[in-house]
Amino acid sequence: MKLLALDTSSAGCSAALWLGSAEAGLAHERFEIAPRGHTRLLMPMVRSLLQEHGLEPADLDVVAFACGPGSFAGLRIATGVVQGLAWGLNIPVISVSSLAAVALDALTQAGAAHGQRVAVAFDARMGEVYWGCYQLLDGAPVLLGKERVCAPAALAMPAAESSAGDVGGAHARADNADWLGAGSGWALSEQMPVAVTSALAALPSIDLVPRAACVARLAAKQFAAGAGVSAEQAQPVYLRDEVTWQKLPGRE
Known part of the structure; x- marks a missing residue:
């Protein structure tokens, strides 16, 4: 190819x-x-x-x-x-x-294992962010829900039990605090709900x-x-x- x-x-x-x-x-x-x-x-x-x-x-x-x-x-x-x-x-x-391209970069740099999730946010200007949540399945980030644009205060993580292709809950999480974060939109984290920022397992990779x-x-x-x-x-x-x-x- x-x-x-x-x-x-x-x-x-x-x-x-x-x-x-x-x-x-x-x-x-x-x-x-x-x-x-x-x-x-x-x-x-x-x-x-x-x-x-x-x-x-x-x-x-x-x-x-x-x-x-x-x-x-x-x-x-x-x-x-x-x-x-x-x-x-x-x-x-x-x-x-x-958003998926940055998700892959963040997952790769973190040496993420199968099932790892990442929330990507870009600064969209006008007081908004572009937002997409992904899960690493079969070597590629798979979108959870939909990509969207909204105010940082309106962001939300997908439900903890919700995983792409998760038939029967095989990849369900006991908690929702194991996410990676990536993208310039995370510079606006002070405007995001606590439920979103507290879901990260580490500091977000803002520069990706x-x-x-x-x-x-x-x-x-x-x-x-x-x-x-x-x-x-x-x-x-x-x-x-x-x-x-x-x-x-x-x-x-």
Whole structure:
């Protein structure tokens, strides 16, 4: 498998090339924190990765991207590039949640065991956070409930007995205080309910941002399972319709 993954959903800009099977492949990544540099950096990253491994765009089997939630402008950059590549090369697209990518990163860095849960929060501006809760099952984070955007004070953990694919309660927890936390939204923890903050087993990893290497790993598993959409079906996920900027006085 030759899979190209992109992420421009946050201050980070990254591209990754996944080579090999979903189980045994490796991700080769370019990553840089550049809040306003995504357009300038992304395609040079792609060209560098392909050249390093002696590949041409036509050699790719599939392209993937972090589809959101995240920066509206950033999401549109990756979406446009992925659509262009997929259309020109006639290959499918895999969309990966930005929250899920950070969940995988947090679980991997923690050396988490099967069944470990992680709550990911991104600062969504406008007094809100993007929120998603996941559980590590079969080597990948599985969403518990739904991703959402809301005020920090409105957050809640899934019920302790609720686990993805938990038929018969095999992965039920005796308590709800074993969660990992990740993402910039946890910087707003003072505004979160005590029931949420007290569920963490350790301090949250506030500095984690989505990375293309994690997007690639998740996309490789999806592609191996038969997933993929056409270029025109690849769309960003905003979770809300409002833009994250305000008009200046006198501007229309």
